[in-house]
Amino acid sequence: MILSRKLSDALNEQINAEMWSANLYMSMYAHFLVLGLDGCAHWMRKQSEEETEHAYRMIDYSVQRGGQVNISPVNSVPTAWGSPLEIFEHIYKHETYISELIDKLVDVASAEKDKATQDFLWGFVREQVEEEATAKNIVEKLKSYGEHHIAILDHQLCKRS
16 A cells, blocks of 8 residues: 555654754753763753654655655754753653654544554554653652752763663
């Protein structure tokens, strides 16, 4: 089955959202580097790489299914950031937004009766549950530790592989 035009367009929109997310985390990476929070920076770099990988997986899938891949310009991302707590709260909010986008993409695949694409996307649905939980956990740790203990969290985040 070849991807419908509607589903192909929806995948292209999600590819763009994944690339925007990668740039968002790259911006946060640079911010944390400037602050000397190398563990937070490391975590952001890994997050950026993961979002880029999502875009590549979606491109590969689209091509395999005969879809039209259109790489569109990526809007600019914020470059000014607040405290580590504010940043991780932003991340949590962003990950819930990405979850909503992926849920809508699954709905499009369902409406198009494309079971293979639904199956492909369910992996992203499951991953988003983990992404939201991780971001929420970091927010809770920052609130619990207090921002004056950021070094503890920074040390923990540098262990991400």
